[in-house]
Amino acid sequence: MKKLLLKSSLVALLGLASFNATAFEPTLGKDYIEVSQAPVAQKEVVEFFSFYCPHCYNFEMEYKIPSLIKEKLPKDVTMKQYHVSFLGKEGKDLTRAWSLAMAMGVEDKVKTPLFEAVQGHKINSMDDIRALFIENGISAEQFDGGINSFAVNGLVKKQEDLAESLNVQGVPAFFVDNKYQVNNEGFSDVKTNEEFIQRYIDIVLSLTEK
Numbered sequence: 001m002k003k004l005l006l007k008s009s010l011v012a013l014l015g016l017a018s019f020n021a022t023a024f025e026p027t028l029g030k031d032y033i034e035v036s037q038a039p040v041a042q043k044e045v046v047e048f049f050s051f052y053c054p055h056c057y058n059f060e061m062e063y064k065i066p067s068l069i070k071e072k073l074p075k076d077v078t079m080k081q082y083h084v085s086f087l088g089k090e091g092k093d094l095t096r097a098w099s100l101a102m103a104m105g106v107e108d109k110v111k112t113p114l115f116e117a118v119q120g121h122k123i124n125s126m127d128d129i130r131a132l133f134i135e136n137g138i139s140a141e142q143f144d145g146g147i148n149s150f151a152v153n154g155l156v157k158k159q160e161d162l163a164e165s166l167n168v169q170g171v172p173a174f175f176v177d178n179k180y181q182v183n184n185e186g187f188s189d190v191k192t193n194e195e196f197i198q199r200y201i202d203i204v205l206s207l208t209e210k
Contacts, residue, residue, distance in 0.1 A: 024202040030186045031203045037166060037178040043077045045069065045204060048163055048173040051098075051118040052088035056172045061115060063197050069204050077208050081107070082159040084171055090123055097129045099155035100146050109136050174200075176207040 026032050047066055049056040059065045070079045083098040085091045094114070101107045113136050117123050123132070126147075133143050146152055166175060174182040182203050190196045 024206050026203045026206050029183075031183060031199075032180050032186075032207060033183050035166060035175065035179055035181050039177050039179050043074075043177055043208060045073065045077060045079045045208065046162070046175045046178075047079070047081045048084050048166075048168045048175075049081060049171050050084050050087040050091065051094050051114050051123075052091065053171045054119065057115050057119055059172050061112070063193070065197060065200055068197070068201055072201065072205055074208060082162065084163050084168060085160055086163075087171070088118070090118075090125070090129070093126045093129060094118070094123070095159055096147060096152060096156050097126075097133070099152045099159065100133075100143070100149075102155055103146060103149070103151045104138065104142065106136075106138060109138070174204055176204060176210075180207045180210065182207075 028034065047059075049060070051057075060067075066079070066081060073079055083095045085095040088094070097110075097114070098107075101110050110133060113132055114123075114129075117128070117132055123129060130140070130143050130147075134140055166173075166178065166181075170184070173184070182200065187196055187199065190199060
């Protein structure tokens with residue numbers, strides 16, 4: 001997907017959230033594709049991402065697409081962000097570290113630092129990841145006691161198994177109810193960053209209504 005340069009301010013982005021899901025109907029084959037997977041019991045949006053992925057960085061840090069979607073989701077729909085292990089030398093360790101963050105409920109503490117460190121080529125080992133967690137308020141005892149725990153092992157397996165079953169081959173990848181995937185190749189006609197962001201949000205939110 002062609003990288004888009006964000007020119008609007010966060011205030012303008014937040015203004016995009018004034019969205020009415022019933023006003024937009026995504027087109028099958030262009031805006032989204034159907035996935036041959038059993039639907040989930042609890043309605044959910046899942047974003048697969050990697051700290052190594054520059055587009056994921058833009059989605060998270062500049063475009064604010066995940067947070068804008070989360071703000072507008074119906075109350076009965078959850079949103080999860082799962083890390084993929086197949087990108088980068090420390091991809092598997094970062095999936096494990098993200099699993100620890102999820103298990104501890106500290107995703108917001110470490111997400112931005114991890115993105116910035118990985119994009120800045122400062123993460124080369126689990127020791128680097130450990131130091132980053134400690135710098136951001138997670139004690140050495142919490143990290144060491146949790147990184148290989150039963151709960152974290154389970155979350156690692158959950159993320160990797162779902163990525164495999166959904167055949168995730170690139171990121172960012174947004175899925176709704178394991179039935180629909182946003183088609184990242186369907187945005188070639190957008191002319192502005194604002195239009196791209198708005199359409200992406202519209203597609204995801206509309207798919208939650210199906």
